[in-house]
Amino acid sequence: MGKGGKASENGSAFMPPKYVSMDDVREHNRKGDSWLMIEGKVYDTSRWGSKHPGGAKILGHYAGEDATDAWKAFHNDKDFVKKFMKPLYVGDVKDKEESDIQADFRALRKHVEENELLKTKPLFYVLHLGHIILLEIMAYCLISYMGGSTASFVLGAMILAVGQAQAGWSQHDYGHMSVFPSHKINHIFHHLVIGHLKAASSHWWNFRHFQHHAKPNVLKKDPDVDVAYLFLLGDYVPKSWAEKKKGFMPYQLQSNYWFL
Numbered sequence: 445m446g447k448g449g450k451a452s453e454n455g456s457a458f459m460p461p462k463y464v465s466m467d468d469v470r471e472h473n474r475k476g477d478s479w480l481m482i483e484g485k486v487y488d489t490s491r492w493g494s495k496h497p498g499g500a501k502i503l504g505h506y507a508g509e510d511a512t513d514a515w516k517a518f519h520n521d522k523d524f525v526k527k528f529m530k531p532l533y534v535g536d537v538k539d540k541e542e543s544d545i546q547a548d549f550r551a552l553r554k555h556v557e558e559n560e561l562l563k564t565k566p567l568f569y570v571l572h573l574g575h576i577i578l579l580e581i582m583a584y585c586l587i588s589y590m591g592g593s594t595a596s597f598v599l600g601a602m603i604l605a606v607g608q609a610q611a612g613w614s615q616h617d618y619g620h621m622s623v624f625p626s627h628k629i630n631h632i633f634h635h636l637v638i639g640h641l642k643a644a645s646s647h648w649w650n651f652r653h654f655q656h657h658a659k660p661n662v663l664k665k666d667p668d669v670d671v672a673y674l675f676l677l678g679d680y681v682p683k684s685w686a687e688k689k690k691g692f693m694p695y696q697l698q699s700n701y702w703f704l
């Protein structure tokens with residue numbers, strides 16, 4: 445199969461599907477030459493990255509791989525998304541296989557969906573946001589009206605810490621577009637909570653967090669586990685850092701100081 449191949453047939457009723465092997469897919473695994481396999485169909489995303497609403501980086505994490513589970517998790521309206529995928533279709537994979545971890549994950553997803561665990565309870569989110577705002581007001585009033593004593597300062601800090609930690613979880617769910625049926629309203633609440641209650645950027649968080657969920661705990665792909673200098677994770681990083689004599693922390697004790 446040629447580099448960056450493209451096709452428009454997409455296995456229609458009139459044209460038999462074209463076939464590519466999983467080895468073919470694996471060869472297209474770099475920037476400017478990337479194929480993805482989704483539900484047994486292969487798509488050439490080499491030039492799609494700059495137009496992809498989630499950005500090019502997240503697509504690049506799956507170049508040459510089976511992206512079925514991430515694709516399913518990230519796209520609510522799959523029929524709408526498939527319209528954009530049609531022109532990128534390359535062929536069908538005949539020899540696709542399911543790894544143990546994919547089988548486990550798919551069984552888990554089925555269980556979650558069957559038990560309606562992804563269904564939102566709006567009242568919970570109203571009360572949750574309400575209690576965060578109440579905690580913020582309480583801390584403000586405490587410092588303003590009780591004076592700047594150490595006791596009111598410490599108590600105010602503790603109340604704010606709880607409120608801010610809760611706001612972190614709250615913004616997470618709005619950022620996931622998982623509270624309201626409308627994307628626009630989720631975005632508004634996400635901006636409100638992360639921007640105005642936590643003073644952070646919604647775009648920054650989305651960019652990081654989508655990569656985190658696309659490749660959870662995969663070093664160099666998940667930014668949330670990129671905590672080098674303070675902690676060295678996995679098998680490869682500690683060895684390579686030791687060889688280069690990089691880093692300054694007592695890494696042999698990292699399991700004891702992580703909680704700080």
Ligand SMILES: [Zn+2]
Pocket residue numbers: 616620653657
């Ligand atoms: Zn998340």
